Amino acid sequence: MTVDPGVNAAQSSGVAQLQALLAALGEVDAEAYFSAADTLERVATLLSATADQIEERSERIFRGAGGAERWEGQAARAAEELAASLVARLRKLVRIVESWATGTSSAGEGINSAAHEVNDVIRNASSV
Numbered sequence: 001m002t003v004d005p006g007v008n009a010a011q012s013s014g015v016a017q018l019q020a021l022l023a024a025l026g027e028v029d030a031e032a033y034f035s036a037a038d039t040l041e042r043v044a045t046l047l048s049a050t051a052d053q054i055e056e057r058s059e060r061i062f063r064g065a066g067g068a069e070r071w072e073g074q075a076a077r078a079a080e081e082l083a084a085s086l087v088a089r090l091r092k093l094v095r096i097v098e099s100w101a102t103g104t105s106s107a108g109e110g111i112n113s114a115a116h117e118v119n120d121v122i123r124n125a126s127s128v
Contacts, residue, residue: 033108
């Protein structure tokens with residue numbers, strides 16, 4: 001059986017393109033994505049802890065929790081609303097930052113996965 005030289009040339013060209021893609025993927029540091037995702041997770045944790053602290057202090061100040069003297073009056077109500085709004089915004093920001101962390105980590109995983117898959121295709125094409 002004779003192999004068509006055009007098929008061999010096309011296969012060689014395809015393998016060369018895949019090797020170039022693999023080299024480009026190799027230049028991307030997937031670990032940097034994982035490190036960035038870890039940093040974002042730490043930021044989300046700190047934001048969440050801050051929201052918790054504001055919420056706990058608000059309970060003491062505005063509700064008299066833990067035996068604290070309760071602050072009352074119009075200024076207290078305004079401050080309580082402001083604190084509650086701040087906590088809500090912090091919780092929303094926590095969810096946003098957590099989604100960034102997930103997406104960033106997924107990008108690192110995608111880079112690693114793509115490199116492995118391209119490498120498998122090259123290996124299989126080379127063995128044909």
